[in-house]
Amino acid sequence: xxxxxxxxxxxxxxxxxxxxxxxxxxxxxxxxxxxxxxxxxxxxxxxxxxxxxxxxxxxxxxxxxxxxxxxxxxxxxxxxxxxxxxxxxxxxxxxxxxxxxxxxxxxxxxxxxxxxxxxxxxxxxxxxxxxxxxxxxxxxxxxxxx
Numbered sequence: 362x363x364x365x366x367x368x369x370x371x372x373x374x375x376x377x378x379x380x381x382x383x384x385x386x387x388x389x390x391x392x393x394x395x396x397x398x399x400x401x402x403x404x405x406x407x408x409x410x411x412x413x414x415x416x417x418x419x420x421x422x423x424x425x426x427x428x429x430x431x432x433x434x435x436x437x438x439x440x441x442x443x444x445x446x447x448x449x450x451x452x453x454x455x456x457x458x459x460x461x462x463x464x465x466x467x468x469x470x471x472x473x474x475x476x477x478x479x480x481x482x483x484x485x486x487x488x489x490x491x492x493x494x495x496x497x498x499x500x501x502x503x504x505x506x507x
Contacts, residue, residue: 393424400431409439433471441480459498
């Protein structure tokens, strides 16, 4: 991605304006999963900054739930670190299958140390959502319920 295109998308993502993100991702003909800052994709940054409408838009445009940043973290890691419960729930719902949910919840950073749950404090709503998703994804009938 050219530096100007990268800069424009970064500005839109940081501002959390889904209309601008949509306009630039459509008109610039960019790879939506291309890293734009410190190895983070637009989806990573929207999760980090708590921009739910932009997360929704990027996933509608085909952004990958499984793209890793330079530290090996998925977008859900960033949403958990920020405590953004609606984004965490949206990402889990977007995974659609128990296998994908388990993969997201079990993915550690490149050092093999941190899962999404470890980025959320015990007793928080985010931790509760992650624990419920883990139980649902491992239940015997979870493949029938999705």
